[in-house]
Amino acid sequence: MALLILTMVRTGEGSINSLGAGGLITLEERDTLIAFQDFSFDTDGWDRAIQENSLPGLGPVLDGSVDTAVERVFALPEETALATIRFDMFLNGGWGREDTIHIILGEIQTLALGWPSDNSELVTFARDGLSVLAQSALLDPIRDNHRVARYSVELAVSFPADRLTLRLVPELVDGAQSNWAIDNVSVVARGPEA
Template identity: 30%
Template sequence: MGQNARIGSRPRGLITIDWVLACVAMLSIFLAAGVLIRTSVETDPTRGVGGVRILSDSDTLLAFQDFEFEAEGWRPDLTTTEIAGLGPVLGPFTDDAVTRSLSVADDITDLYIAFDLHLLGAWDGALAIAANETALAAVTPSDLAETTADRGEGFTILTRGEAITPQPGEAELPGRDASFVTLSVRIQAQDPDTNIALRLSASDAGEGASWALDNFTVIGFASELNGGR
């Protein structure tokens, strides 16, 4: 009976688990997976509009901007969070010509550009979309039906729209109660140039009309059979 009792001691030779560290590690994995899914936005018009997919080995995410923090590459680079019914966006713009330049690697055989285009206020004119001096579309708030057009020079554009009426907000929020149209724009370029210049400009939009842009995504696809140009 001369031995001291050891209450609650752990048997030697056993590996213990720090459950706090394990939970933190699992949370990190889930957060990383969420970012990957969010940035892997489907932009290929041949596979349908919208949706989410994991990028394949031959896909390269060249750009993703939701304008939470910056608008790098855009001229002008104005952003706002004060449009009722929208989060952070590029804009709003009226009669400005807005451009975004993209550098594309030689091995990219297909380029997919996607963004949400918000047309606010009463529009009389149209918003022109062009790439490398190729006119792709002139859209208006009435363009709610899905349309696809081959514009030559290797460019194809697909648009579809939805009219949105935000819920009334606080009195100090600008733009509250204003209806707007959001157009989902998808542009595909086959054998793109190594430099792409995207340009958006309003033509006779009308007094009080403006536009903003969100969820800008660019994916490049490199064919396994392509050895460079």
């Protein structure tokens, strides 16, 4: 419980509470917390992960390389009826109009995010047992006078397999100096109704 409170204090200002991002997770009776990482402590389980203090004021984050995909596999309990992954994605540096980061669950490209065209955008859709919710916000410049875009992302998968792979793949065309980071990753498995 102390870990959740510390994370809320660290990322509380400007958090997008509608998605439950920023460290606050409310579990129901049939929920199981599979993972919670705010990267202040470790990067366990991530492929090619770099823990770095690249976003001053937020503390350590999982820092993505410009051209390297990063992934993590989450083992789920048997009879999981719904798996929900939440995280904050940060785009900083010189993101161009053509630059995107692809969010892939298993073999399914779920979402492609780029620099938001407005201060706040909401992306939401559902199909084939998958629901996606992503809300963006432009933050004040925090380094080198570059603005930072933050997306709070929630992905929910109905009746997933026993393992769920989250893969983040950058595709940079214009932004040779672009980089990205994630923080506050949580995975919750909901069991079947009684």
